[in-house]
């Protein structure tokens with residue numbers, strides 16, 4: 016009787032392409048993909064054994080989950096794909112649409128709103144930012160590849176010499192509506208001076224990943240980061256964005272859960288989930 020496969024669940028946004036695109040799954044490991052809230056649920060329900068889940072769900076369930084010690088989706092400063100699109104100044108926000116795809120960015124927005132002393136109505140709604148803004152929302156929270164494309168739709172096109180636009184990001188939607196894009200990771204940096212860790216690779220403490228999978232992930236990450244221009248070119252075509260924008264976007268991520276990323280993660284955990292269980296991370300590379 017062959018052992019049950021070890022099942023992975025990947026949030027396969029472009030931001031994890033440098034890790035997952037060239038990942039060769041070792042024998043006995045299967046993988047499925049989905050958006051963050053789907054993969055969070057899949058891990059917590061036992062449908063998958065490991066997933067790059069929203070860091071806030073790892074924090075909320077730290078009593079039963081551990082995370083790989085050297086994998087993250089983190090940034091120091093702007094992230095360009097976790098965006099609050101708004102047509103009024105932040106202090107005048109009254110009604111904000113939240114994507115149902117995300118757990119992390121919703122929790123981060125709630126922490127930031129609390130810090131800013133703001134309490135707009137938050138409603139789950141799906142759709143492009145421009146559509147929801149035209150439908151009467153003052154603000155729309157979007158994440159992932161669609162948020163990156165919509166951000167560029169507002170701030171682009173870039174001049175030939177420009178790599179990335181300077182903050183704050185403002186411009187006009189295709190409808191002509193004046194839109195400001197507030198980058199939630201940049202606001203976290205202004206607030207704390209620390210990186211923001213959006214995702215960690217988490218698994219149930221009683222069912223850690225086979226070393227062969229972790230090693231294959233490390234090889235794939237080295238390959239992806241080592242050929243970032245190729246990864247960026249491939250995904251720029253898919254996204255319909257300039258290669259240099261996607262290359263900067265990917266170069267900007269921190270994929271190794273370093274001390275600074277953990278500092279930001281712990282600071283967020285204390286703000287967003289008071290009384291959370293201790294965050295635990297698997298054996299360091301080469302240990303145990």
Ligand SMILES: C=C(O[C@@H]1C=C(C(=O)O)C=C[C@H]1O)C(=O)O
Nearest residue numbers: 051069096117118119120159213
């Ligand atoms: C940076 C991002 O982080 C993602 C956002 C997540 C969330 O909001 O729950 C989860 C996984 C991350 O890869 C993004 O969506 O662009």
